Amino acid sequence: xxxxxxxxxxxxxACAAGAAASLPFDTARASEALSVFGPxxxxxxxxxAAKFAEAAFEAWKKAHNAxxxxxxxxxxxxxxxxxxxFASGSAPWNVLYMCGWVPEFAAFLAPFADDLPKxxxxxxxxxxxxxxxxxxxxxxxxxTLSLLTLFYxxxxxxxxxxxxxxxxxxxxxxxxxxLTRAGRYGFVxxxxxxxxxxxTASYWMAFLQQAGGKMYGEDGLPVFKGDAGVAALQMxxxxxxxxxxxxxxYAGINDATNVLMAGRASMMMNxxxxxxxxQDPAQSQIVGKLGSAILPAGPAGSASIDGTDAWTxxxxxxDPALARQLVxxxxxADVQKRQALDTxxxxxRLSVLADPEVQQKLPNAAVxxxxxxxxxxxxxxxxxxxxxxxxxxxxxxxxxxxKTAAQAIADASDLVTAIVKRRG
Amino acid sequence: xxxxxxxxxxxxxxxxxGAGLVLFVIWSAxxxxxxxxxxxxxxxxxxxxxPDLSPQNLTLSNxxxxxxxxxxxxxxxxxSLIVALFATLASLALGAPAAYxxxxxxxxxxxxxxxxxxxxxxLPSIAIAIPLFLVISRLGLIDNLxxxxxxxxxxxxxxxxxxxxxFFLGIPDGLEKAAAxxxxxxxxxxxxxxLPISLPPLGAAAVFAFVEAxxxxxxxxxxxxxxxxxxxxxxxxxxxxxxxVFGQMMAAALISVVPVILLAVLFRDWIVRGxxxxxxKG
Numbered sequence: 001x002x003x004x005x006x007x008x009x010x011x012x013x014a015c016a017a018g019a020a021a022s023l024p025f026d027t028a029r030a031s032e033a034l035s036v037f038g039p040x041x042x043x044x045x046x047x048x049a050a051k052f053a054e055a056a057f058e059a060w061k062k063a064h065n066a067x068x069x070x071x072x073x074x075x076x077x078x079x080x081x082x083x084x085x086f087a088s089g090s091a092p093w094n095v096l097y098m099c100g101w102v103p104e105f106a107a108f109l110a111p112f113a114d115d116l117p118k119x120x121x122x123x124x125x126x127x128x129x130x131x132x133x134x135x136x137x138x139x140x141x142x143x144t145l146s147l148l149t150l151f152y153x154x155x156x157x158x159x160x161x162x163x164x165x166x167x168x169x170x171x172x173x174x175x176x177x178x179l180t181r182a183g184r185y186g187f188v189x190x191x192x193x194x195x196x197x198x199x200t201a202s203y204w205m206a207f208l209q210q211a212g213g214k215m216y217g218e219d220g221l222p223v224f225k226g227d228a229g230v231a232a233l234q235m236x237x238x239x240x241x242x243x244x245x246x247x248x249x250y251a252g253i254n255d256a257t258n259v260l261m262a263g264r265a266s267m268m269m270n271x272x273x274x275x276x277x278x279q280d281p282a283q284s285q286i287v288g289k290l291g292s293a294i295l296p297a298g299p300a301g302s303a304s305i306d307g308t309d310a311w312t313x314x315x316x317x318x319d320p321a322l323a324r325q326l327v328x329x330x331x332x333a334d335v336q337k338r339q340a341l342d343t344x345x346x347x348x349r350l351s352v353l354a355d356p357e358v359q360q361k362l363p364n365a366a367v368x369x370x371x372x373x374x375x376x377x378x379x380x381x382x383x384x385x386x387x388x389x390x391x392x393x394x395x396x397x398x399x400x401x402x403k404t405a406a407q408a409i410a411d412a413s414d415l416v417t418a419i420v421k422r423r424g
Numbered sequence: 425x426x427x428x429x430x431x432x433x434x435x436x437x438x439x440x441x442g443a444g445l446v447l448f449v450i451w452s453a454x455x456x457x458x459x460x461x462x463x464x465x466x467x468x469x470x471x472x473x474x475p476d477l478s479p480q481n482l483t484l485s486n487x488x489x490x491x492x493x494x495x496x497x498x499x500x501x502x503x504s505l506i507v508a509l510f511a512t513l514a515s516l517a518l519g520a521p522a523a524y525x526x527x528x529x530x531x532x533x534x535x536x537x538x539x540x541x542x543x544x545x546x547l548p549s550i551a552i553a554i555p556l557f558l559v560i561s562r563l564g565l566i567d568n569l570x571x572x573x574x575x576x577x578x579x580x581x582x583x584x585x586x587x588x589x590x591f592f593l594g595i596p597d598g599l600e601k602a603a604a605x606x607x608x609x610x611x612x613x614x615x616x617x618x619l620p621i622s623l624p625p626l627g628a629a630a631v632f633a634f635v636e637a638x639x640x641x642x643x644x645x646x647x648x649x650x651x652x653x654x655x656x657x658x659x660x661x662x663x664x665x666x667x668x669v670f671g672q673m674m675a676a677a678l679i680s681v682v683p684v685i686l687l688a689v690l691f692r693d694w695i696v697r698g699x700x701x702x703x704x705k706g
Binding site for chain 2: 040071072074084085088099259277
């Protein structure tokens with residue numbers, strides 16, 4: 001049994017080493033300004049960086065006598081820059097974007113979420129805090145409800161007599177098989193990258209929860225080596241004959257999305273961004289043909305995973321109260337509404353999700369809200385990348401016919417157990 | 425073997441060689457041609473399978489968008505130019521004398537030193553990323569073009585030394601002896617005799633150093649923030665978590681390779697001769 005060390009793992013290891021001796025420099029730097037580290041648009045970016053709520057943002061800065069500078073980077077590079085900066089003890093940011101990385105970087109973050117106003121917290125899905133909580137402390141606030149749901153080509157499904165999306169695994173498999181014809185495929189996914197949220201392992205986690213399983217027990221050790229784990233993987237394998245064969249090599253959600261938008265596949269599990277992209281004639285050949293539904297139910301019902309786009313506050317922030325207020329501003333109901341209407345990124349606030357104007361502009365909002373009523377745990381841990389790398393690689397082997405579902409899950413369980421025990 | 429048979433054999437060989445060369449050119453040029461073609465196609469055409477290359481999908485909008493909206497591209501190119509020029513000129517200024525000393529002067533264990541110089545290249549980037557970041561951040565030089573240039577200099581210098589050392593090893597002894605008879609010292613010989621005949625390998629090493637610095641991504645990622653971003657980072661920004669704007673990314677990439685292609689065209693004779701001399705001699 002072996003676990004390969006990736007560049008990300010080495011950065012993580014360095015980060016852990018750096019944690020002990022961290023932070024002597026920037027803590028001393030008193031500054032009125034806030035520095036925010038996040039992704040470049042069109043990925044979910046804050047007001048002032050993305051084109052929404054800009055006037056409100058200016059007003060907030062004026063009211064708080066605050067200067068806010070954005071350090072924005074393409075999403076795929078965010079983690080490495082952050083890991084390097086934390087490891088060296090020279091992370092200059094007050095507010096940081098996180099995507100499932102809270103457990104990994106918890107030592108560098110302030111558990112500020114308990115200080116958020118009750119009215120705000122009450123308007124957020126309680127489960128949205130799961131991926132930003134580590135060892136009982138809440139380090140972040142999710143700002144967009146980003147859950148995997150099912151997207152489908154209504155025309156294609158109508159051709160095989162489906163007036164709505166498949167509601168359960170059996171319908172899902174049957175639809176995928178029947179839709180695979182005339183040079184197109186029933187289903188497409190991006191199984192090329194095993195690790196991370198949106199990687200092969202995380203797709204399996206959605207199926208795992210639909211089968212009634214979970215990743216870890218109370219003692220933190222893996223408990224997925226049972227019927228649910230095997231059934232989840234078997235379901236993924238059963239979908240393969242009705243899937244685009246390229247799915248096993250598509251490394252990013254972009255690749256699979258493009259297949260659906262080109263009309264070459266009929267169904268896929270995707271994030272809410274898909275809705276707006278598919279309505280843009282410059283990049284989509286399925287304008288007006290897209291449908292959205294909650295993920296088909298397994299034996300235990302529907303379930304999904306959380307994209308976990310969240311704001312956190314650095315432990316070294318010179319003015320943590322102001323940093324928290326900035327996050328509150330990002331979560332303000334009006335700002336959230338503009339976020340949804342102007343960028344297509346769904347709000348996290350339940351009241352805004354239920355807003356008729358939002359639901360009219362983004363018909364998938366109601367679907368994602370419905371999906372949020374079912375489990376959507378992403379099972380993030382400090383070693384999430386290692387875990388998903390090991391697990392996803394085994395899932396890939398099964399999808400390629402190199403192992404049975406039971407073999408792959410048993411081997412994955414051994415690998416993940418070893419990783420968890422190393423964590424201690 | 426008859427003359428006719430020999431002639432047929434020669435023709436076949438030429439035909440095979442020609443076909444091989446044509447294949448090699450196609451193989452080498454295909455990515456560039458695809459880059460150029462992608463930059464003038466709509467996103468929708470690019471994601472079709474097979475890509476829809478019909479004329480109605482041709483557009484200049486990718487270039488217009490990239491040039492019109494991305495001040496970052498211009499700044500990135502300027503930053504890359506400054507850093508690459510600094511790394512190139514400094515690596516030549518430091519590398520040429522070092523290579524000359526290791527090749528022509530009585531330096532004890534010169535070969536071992538040369539090997540050690542090259543051995544510094546054997547460490548993977550990730551192994552030095554954190555220590556390097558630590559030093560540069562402690563010096564307050566994060567997001568600084570000079571520090572990025574110094575980092576690239578440290579990567580380029582060993583290769584430049586090796587290219588030039590191999591060339592210097594092949595210089596006939598008589599040249600230096602003649603210079604010595606005329607009263608030239610070591611520095612005079614190096615400056616007035618050796619450097620003027622070393623322009624091809626110097627040019628080749630310069631182009632190599634420039635291209636390496638121009639294209640480098642990982643250290644630019646961790647050592648810069650906003651103001652010192654180089655062009656590879658700007659291009660990478662077209663690929664997000666959920667969407668990659670292929671056409672605009674290709675348009676930006678095509679614009680960014682222009683300086684490198686110009687450099688290669690301008691110095692192509694030096695590059696060919698320089699690398700041949702640097703690699704073969706000694």
